[in-house]
Amino acid sequence: MLNQSWRISDKEYEYLKAVLDSGFPGSSTINFTAKLEQLFAEKFASKYAISFTNGTATLHAALAAAKVGAGDEVIVPPLTMASTSFAVLHCGASPVFADIDPATFLISAESVKACITPKTKAILPVALYGLTPDMDAINAIARKHKLVVIEDNAQCFLGKYKGKVAGTLGDIASFSFQNSKHITCGEGGMVTTSNPEYAEFIRKFSSLGYGNVSAEPGKSKINKSDIVKPDFTRHICPGYNYRMSELCSAFALAQLERLEMFVTWRKKCAAGFAGAIKDVSWLIPQQTPPECENSYWTYTVKLNAPEIKWDDFYNKFKEFGGDGFYGAWRLTYTEPYFSKIIPDEHKNCPVAEATQPYLMQFKTNYGNDSDINKQADALYKTISYFQ
Template identity: 50%
Template sequence: MKSLIKRIGESEKKYVSEVLDTDFRSSKGSMMMTRVEQKFAELFGARYAISHVNGTATLHSAIAAAGVEAGDEVIVPPLTMSSTAFGVLQNNAVPIFADVDERTFNISPDAIRNCVTDRTRAIIPVSLYGLPCDAVEINKIAKEYHLAVIEDNAECFMGKIDGNIAGTLSDMASFSFQSSKHLTSGEGGMIITNNEEYANKVRRFSSLGYAGVGAMKGKITKKDIQNPDYERHCSMGWNYRMPEICSAVILGQLEHCEELVQRRIEVANMFRTEIEKYSWLIPQYIPDGFENSYWTLAVQLDTKKIGWNRFRDKFIENGGDGIYSAWQLTYLEPMFRDMALQGREVFFKEPFNIYNPKRYEKGICPIAEKLQPRMLQFKTNYWDFTDAEKQAEILKKTLKELD
């Protein structure tokens, strides 16, 4: 019998208490931030880790650090949370949507290649639902066209490709600590990179453009700021630093990261055992050498046999916790359809990329458009395994009734 695990343990509480004991004195202002960055970098085998207030700010910083300028194009997937494209828009650049692979649901390297133009500056693949993106192939394309690769791994902690942790094969990788993620402090985010130039740029962009911060230093010193001649800001920047309390919680989470990730994997595998008995349900495909960390278990439903709402309603009727749908495709959201981009539409240069018409509309990514209304997302964050076992039995019963 698998045990009950605590999502928030004693370490998190201890470190938060240490922060509170400082009375938030500015001299102690980066104590936990420095520790969590060092611990995160160590866990991922990265040279640098730069913490942020959330996992959207991370993308904004990373895209800027990659040198993306107004009107440049950045290739992104349409089947994911819209924050990926928001980071592009925040940099006054143009998101170009590349279609996904029908089996993995992740962005397709072939589709990426078809979207590259002389205006492309970066690629942001998403490791969707916990399955690492095909970073090896994507980086081959990037090297050929001299593009930066920024992995959006908000949903993928400790997923692997041939033993390499997701996020360690590309120029930069972004992680989120939002409440639903593998590790959480309610909000927060992290960028990792092995490139010192990128790390310095990310740090300054996320820390008000302070001259006195850098790849390994997150706070300017009291001695510096007490000098009346001190010039603080070497560039424009935002205040995206992670609060000390959030840093304390993540520091504690990192101490039982393996346990938190493994629980989701165990739950997903238990659900997959039942799902794989039915041809009208197709779980996310895991290529050889890839390890899925299962932020959620994603399944494609044959909606010609069973309607999406019918499946969801029957599952809930039997006592199921409910099922999430996939997000609306980003480019079909009203803000893109109506070009309500807070004035950033002026940066959309002519002629527009041939793979994306001037108006974002249906037909841009046919595979993603086919998948989106069929997707079922099953929860995997059951910290009491007996709850997961009950849900697996409910799922088993539901599948038999619908077959």
Template identity: 45%
Template sequence: MKNTWRFGELELRYIREVIDSGFGSGTSGSMNNRFETAFAKKVGSKYAITFNSGTGTLQAALYAVGVGYGDEVITPPLTVISNLDVILAQNAVPVFADIDPDTFNIDPADIARKITPRTKAIMPVALYGLCCDMDPIMELSRKHNIPVIMDAAEAHMAEYKGRPIASIAQITSYSTENSKHITTGDGGIVVTDNEEYAIKMRKFGSLGYAALPAGDGRIRRHKDIFQDPAYKRHDAFGYNFRMPEVAAALGLAQTERMDFFIKLRLDIAAMYAEAAKECSYLLPQKTPKDYLNTYWTWTCKYERDDVSWKDFRAKYVEFGGDGIYAAWALLYDETIFASGAWKKLCPPLYGPLDYKRPVCPVADTVQPKLMQFVTNFGSKAEAEPQVEALYKTIRYFK
């Protein structure tokens, strides 16, 4: 089996349990429940709900807090397109708050400037494994009665001032896509301590079944209910965003091994940092005191004018590196947004909107300079050639 460091006998054992049980679906099986229980305990939250993606989790979270037609959602422009997609899927209006130039995360001061009476949610993103500055964000949440949905897709087990990040915002969303700290192949899981939010999110991801409580995703628990012709199954709106049982089996095994995966990423990030420590033009993402960055990638800002970003990357590849990943284009620069094509989703609402430049000047400056180095390796030895390539590239361009 390939990727034996990533998937091993524990994953196979839980998958066999699913198959041996008759391959129960997410509506009747138990593996999703076991994954949810283990993950909630691991990250320090009361409820966890599995989904087929980290995009589904975010849309469910927006639905749970009541985001709908014409409501505004504040989010950073430096993030994956999913954050924009889910806002538009709710017929809501994206409002872009600028980022901090050193942490690359959303700037709480700009959030404060962007709040209006129509603001219904704040969606910060824990970028590259680093939590945002959450104390001022949560103060804004309390002051204006606006719920916070933290997108922690890249920040499993990260900490903020010594606290688990899942204990801070009203809702915290994680991805379990294959590049993340733990994986179910594709998938997502969302956590909260709020029972009402948990019920709404669970129903949203499972066709609005009336029988669903906060802590149990199984629908067919009592045959007498389902075998009654008078029973009304659906009392809420929802999609079929459930995680398959076989994927949840992977998630359970990966959760039980999460400490190993996190430690490995921390060690590999430290190797990159050591290679670049004397380099004045590679500025690592700033991790403030008492934060734990769990390094989905080791990311730095490239501050050099005489050698282009692309030339530096080309030399890195020449020295044996597997490439340097660029940051996503800013959300408002992506073709779907910049072209105005997104306005066709809801012309009466979106047609009059105009996002005049500069929308977020700091993000405009930082995004082209970011370099992401992969930490998703099976061992420090496997990562060593990438680190050595970085060291050689830095030395070459001295």
């Protein structure tokens, strides 16, 4: 039995209790959301951090802030969780799929270039598995064509690119606190940006377009003394009520305070898996370029041995005491819904198609050496079995 209790400390209980004990009186006496946002902005070197219900709502808000709307196109990778593309659809726009790089499994800047049309409004690169794409190349394309760059960092906490933390590499960035992520509160998300106009729009969008909420510190919540008045004007723009609850903020703050520890364990775990495959030519790990620091949401390898079936490898890994692993999501445009609505000329990513079926995403959320060794050992034994 693997020990997962390490993910939750006394702090989570303490902060949750503080919210419960407060009796939910409103923002005046207790405001974990503001503390969470302030600390997140600090850790992610951004002027603003705005909390959300999840990391899909964050993408929707970021795209809306970039004025993505009906008739526009947004360039996305096909190898990712489908929220990336769903958020584009939420804005009434169309996802256009750029192929991936065969070594990093990330959106390829060359392929992005080929996807640009007069309708392109934004690029939405995904820091898949904890690794940032080639952001200098992507930003250069964006500058040339006046596009907005939105980082989908749902899987990348404290990953770095040329010394800069993920979340500061584009115009706006999105993070997820869903269960499997580096830090969690069950479901939740965060947007970072250093652009005051985007921040202001995103804060209002996350509420119900309230006129008196703002991205500035201390102004995240509606002002009670104003709204009691019968002639108070509330809604000045569209809003989706995507705000994070105080309970989730309290939990997420306790997690955020220990973020570095969570990332360190993920990296340790990845190092264990890397050790197990180091002499194996037919397991190809996601390649981390020298200018990047991978935060290893998962340790992902491509099974490059036609005679070994993915399912057989999975079953043997479990037999040897492994905790299982995930296959990659089907390419978004091959999912039934997307397949119907995406035109055929936008379903052309041969590298992603040749990669996705063979990926194995090993989990990295273990918080002690014994569990990490057990997983690495199971991988080592599985490899020896198939050698």
